[in-house]
Amino acid sequence: MKTNLENRTVLLTGAGGGIGQAIAVKLAAQGMKTILFGGNNLEKLNKTREIVEKHTSCLMLPGDLTDMEFLSSGVKKAVEKFGSIDVLINNAGMTLNAPFEKVTVEDFDKLMTVNAKVPFFLTQNVIPYLKNSDMATIINIASVVGHSGYPFQSIYSASKHAMLGMTKSIASEYYKENIRVHAISPGGVYTDMVKISRPDLTPDGMIMPEEIADIVFFFLANRGNAVVDEIIVHRVNKEPFLV
Ligand SMILES: NC(=O)c1ccc[n+]([C@@H]2O[C@H](COP(=O)([O-])OP(=O)(O)OC[C@H]3O[C@@H](n4cnc5c(N)ncnc54)[C@H](OP(=O)(O)O)[C@@H]3O)[C@@H](O)[C@H]2O)c1
Known part of the structure; x- marks a missing residue:
């Protein structure tokens, strides 16, 4: 179908980042009303907003997603503006490339908060509105590190395992209410995350953000009775310890 x-x-998080911007542009081009939810880098977020507004209505809600009050008030503002939410994309995230013994308590708390706690509680805030949609869909941008153990990725990997655990659990909890829950687990995608954490890598053989946006579109555009739970995409020149 x-x-x-x-x-x-x-409603999409991390829309100022590489993957988030590509997803926002892809879905805006389909005429989806787009909420750019959270983000601290206004320059990047505004750039996405400018492109999105060429296609469709857009609401930009900058802010720190780790602020739980912002999560709930932001979702209410989004619903006040557009009246409904059909799709939630938990995309915002951060990585850390560090030897296990160097990971601090602060690092642990930060990555677990951004990559696991934020998607968990944002989803909790959005679910009541998704229940009113006939195409309710949640897509979590996880990572190949949520499946495998790459060296120097211990806390990033732990946080993405947590995200995938939540994804699997709520997928079965909500299927009877017609809410589809999917995960996309990419290997190395050429965005600022990789450019900063692995400056030694070049775009050669990397996944491009638009390829992830195409997978998001596939999930949304082909809603039928054949459910795809997760798509894992490795880059062509697969090698260990990539985000
Ligand atoms: N790039 C890869 O190789 C790769 C591979 C697998 C999975 N992923 C996942 O894909 C997702 C997108 O990553 P990306 O590669 O596009 O990275 P990116 O360009 O660094 O984008 C990350 C986005 O997350 C937002 N974010 C982080 N912490 C936030 C916070 N506390 N509050 C609000 N926004 C916050 C950032 O916004 P601000 O900078 O404005 O705060 C930024 O827009 C992440 O979940 C990442 O783990 C990436």
Whole structure:
């Protein structure tokens, strides 16, 4: 079954980042009303907003997603503006490339908060609105590190395992209410995250953010009775310890 995405509403985190911007642009081009939720880098977020507004209505809500009060008030503002939320994409995240013995308590708390606690409680805030949609979908951007153990990725890997655990649990908890829950687990995607954490890598053989946006579109556009739970995409020149 093909789904018409025009005038549906998507709430997306991390829209100023590489993957988030590509997803926002792809879905805005389908006519989806787009909420750019959270973000501290206004320059990047505004750039995404400018592109999105060429296609569709956009609400930009900058802010720190680790602030739980911002999560709940932001979701309410989004619903006040557009009246509904059909799709939630938990994309914001951060990585840390560090030897296990160097990971601090602060690092642990930060990565667990951004990569696991934020998607958990944002989803909790959005679920009541998704229950009113006939195409309710949650897509979590996890990582190949949520499946395998790469050296120097202990806390990033632990946080993405946590995200995938939540994904699997709520996928079975909510399927009877017609809410689809998916994960996309990419290998190395050429964004600032990789450019900063692995400056030795070049774009050669890396996944491009637009390829992840195409997978998001696939999940949303092909809503039928054949459910795909997760898509794992490795880069061509697969090698150990990539984000
Ligand atoms: N790049 C890869 O190789 C790769 C591979 C697998 C999975 N992923 C996952 O894909 C997702 C997107 O990553 P990316 O590669 O596009 O990285 P990116 O360009 O660094 O984007 C990350 C985004 O997350 C946002 N973010 C982080 N902490 C936040 C906070 N506390 N509050 C609000 N926003 C916050 C950032 O916003 P601000 O900077 O404005 O705060 C930024 O927009 C992440 O979940 C990442 O783990 C990436």
